[in-house]
Amino acid sequence: MNSMGDVLTLTIEKILWRGRGLARLDSGQVVMIEPGVLPEEVVSVRVTKAAKDFLQAEAVRILTPSPLRGVHPCPHAADCGGSRFGMVAPETGTQLKADILRDALPRALGRDHGLHIPELRVVPSPKGWRYRLRGQIHVRSGRPHAMGHASNDLVPLTDCLLLCEPLAKAMPDLAKTLPDGRFTIAASPDTGQTATEQGDVLLPFSFPEFGLTLQLPPGTFFQANWALNQHLVRSTVDALDGFERIADLFCGAGNFALPLASRGKTVLAVEGSLPAVTTGTRNAKRLNLDSVTFRDANLARPAAWKMVGDFAPRAAILDPPRTGAKGIGSTLLGMPSLERLAWVSCDVVNTIRDAKPLLAAGWRISSLTLFDMFPGTWHMEVLMILERP
Known part of the structure; x- marks a missing residue:
C-alpha cells in the first residue's frame, strides 16, 4: 500500500479536467498527477496524498517525454506555477484542452444527458504568448514575484511571457511604486498605457465591432485576453440576437451588457461588486447607452432574483465566478419568461x-464553444447555450 512520499514510475493515460494527468498502478488504483505532464509520458512521481480510492502525486522527473513536449520558453518555468502547459505549442495546447473538455463533459452530464452533447466548436487565442493585459504580481521589497508551483513560495520575476509586451516591460517599474503585497497591474490594448490598481487611472479598452471604447480601472475585473474576448462577446451577442429583454447576471463592468445595449437591447446588468457596477454605469452614461441599467445586488440572495424576475427577461447571460453558483439552476426554473441562456x-x-x-426539466444544450482564453495553462473559457423546451 502506497503512502505519502513514495516515489512511483507511471505512464500517463490522459489529461483530466483541471489539467491533472491520469495514471494507474498495476492494481488498477488511480493516480492523479498535478498539471505539467502529457499523455503517454513515463514519469517519476512522488505521492502527495493517499486517499481510500486514489492517490495524488506530483511529477519529479519526466523519464520518457511525449513527442508533443518542447522546451518551455519562460526562464521561470521550473519554479513558477503560472504556465504549466507552456511546454507545448499553443495550437497543441488548444487541441489538448478540447480533448480534456470532450472527456469531461459526458461524465459531468451523467447518463441522462451525456449522450446529447452538441459538436464542440473551438476558437484558439490570436496569440499564444504575450496576451494578458491584466495580471497579478506579488511585490516584495519593490520587486515583482509570482507564486511558486504547488507552493506558497514566491519566485522573483524578470519577465512573464503571459503578459503583453508593454505590461511585462513596465512590470519592474510598477512594482517599485507598490508596498509589499499582491496587486493587479494592467495595460490598455489601445494605447499600451500601464497602471496598477492603486490610484485613479482609467485605461481605454475598445470594442471596434460595436463602436465602443470603455474606460476601465486596473482593479476592476475584465477579460485579460482582450483579443479573444472580442470573439467571445460577439458570439454571445449573436446567440441572443432575437431577444430584446436580456438579463446580464454576474455582469462585471459590462463586458456583455454594454455591447448588447449598443445593439439596442434592453439590459438589466446585475453584479455584486459595487466598483464594477460603478464602472459600468459610468461607461453607459458616457456612451449614451440608455437601454442598460446596472444594479449592485448579491445574486446569492432572494431580493436580487425578485428584481430579475420583475424585469421578466426573455434571455439571460450568466458569467459566475470559477466556483459556480450553486442553486442557480432551480432559481432560473422559476422564471417562466426565460427562453434562452448564454452561460x-x-x-x-x-x-x-x-x-x-434545468437539464432535468427538459432544457437542452444547443451549442458549445471552447475559447482558449488562457494559452500556456490548462484553463479555458466555455460558452454554453441552453434552450427552453
Whole structure:
C-alpha cells in the first residue's frame, strides 16, 4: 500500500479536467498527477496524498517525454506555477484542452444527458504568448514575484511571457511604486498605457465591432485576453440576437451588457461588486447607452432574483465566478419568461452541476464553444447555450 512520499514510475493515460494527468498502478488504483505532464509520458512521481480510492502525486522527473513536449520558453518555468502547459505549442495546447473538455463533459452530464452533447466548436487565442493585459504580481521589497508551483513560495520575476509586451516591460517599474503585497497591474490594448490598481487611472479598452471604447480601472475585473474576448462577446451577442429583454447576471463592468445595449437591447446588468457596477454605469452614461441599467445586488440572495424576475427577461447571460453558483439552476426554473441562456464558464464542470435542474426539466444544450482564453495553462473559457423546451 502506497503512502505519502513514495516515489512511483507511471505512464500517463490522459489529461483530466483541471489539467491533472491520469495514471494507474498495476492494481488498477488511480493516480492523479498535478498539471505539467502529457499523455503517454513515463514519469517519476512522488505521492502527495493517499486517499481510500486514489492517490495524488506530483511529477519529479519526466523519464520518457511525449513527442508533443518542447522546451518551455519562460526562464521561470521550473519554479513558477503560472504556465504549466507552456511546454507545448499553443495550437497543441488548444487541441489538448478540447480533448480534456470532450472527456469531461459526458461524465459531468451523467447518463441522462451525456449522450446529447452538441459538436464542440473551438476558437484558439490570436496569440499564444504575450496576451494578458491584466495580471497579478506579488511585490516584495519593490520587486515583482509570482507564486511558486504547488507552493506558497514566491519566485522573483524578470519577465512573464503571459503578459503583453508593454505590461511585462513596465512590470519592474510598477512594482517599485507598490508596498509589499499582491496587486493587479494592467495595460490598455489601445494605447499600451500601464497602471496598477492603486490610484485613479482609467485605461481605454475598445470594442471596434460595436463602436465602443470603455474606460476601465486596473482593479476592476475584465477579460485579460482582450483579443479573444472580442470573439467571445460577439458570439454571445449573436446567440441572443432575437431577444430584446436580456438579463446580464454576474455582469462585471459590462463586458456583455454594454455591447448588447449598443445593439439596442434592453439590459438589466446585475453584479455584486459595487466598483464594477460603478464602472459600468459610468461607461453607459458616457456612451449614451440608455437601454442598460446596472444594479449592485448579491445574486446569492432572494431580493436580487425578485428584481430579475420583475424585469421578466426573455434571455439571460450568466458569467459566475470559477466556483459556480450553486442553486442557480432551480432559481432560473422559476422564471417562466426565460427562453434562452448564454452561460459563460471558466469551470464548465461546476457549470454543469449548477445547470442540472434545468437539464432535468427538459432544457437542452444547443451549442458549445471552447475559447482558449488562457494559452500556456490548462484553463479555458466555455460558452454554453441552453434552450427552453
